[in-house]
Amino acid sequence: MHDPLVLRVRPLPAGAAQAPLPRFGFVVGKRVGGAVTRNRLKRRLREAARQSGARGAADLVVIARARARDASYRELERVLRSLLRQAGLLPRGGGV
Numbered sequence: 001m002h003d004p005l006v007l008r009v010r011p012l013p014a015g016a017a018q019a020p021l022p023r024f025g026f027v028v029g030k031r032v033g034g035a036v037t038r039n040r041l042k043r044r045l046r047e048a049a050r051q052s053g054a055r056g057a058a059d060l061v062v063i064a065r066a067r068a069r070d071a072s073y074r075e076l077e078r079v080l081r082s083l084l085r086q087a088g089l090l091p092r093g094g095g096v
Helices: 035-052 066-070 073-086
Strands: 005-011 023-028 058-064
Touching: 005 073, 023 035, 035 058, 035 066, 035 073
Parallel strands: 023 058
Antiparallel strands: 005 058
């Protein structure tokens, strides 16, 4: 487990209104760095999530590990897309 991100998924109950887009939450602990570093990382993750094109009715929590501090935006985006694909919230094929 050397990835900079971890994804936790909680599907919405069947009786709940089916939202077309998942809801994201971000957790960046103090081990990642100071407030400026943590906030910068959260901004990057929010943008990567927005650009991902994820679909589905689920609540998602993206947890940043200490290694995320040194990851480039492109690497964070790639890892997040991979995690979303594994969770079935992105199509297996194409995508940016």
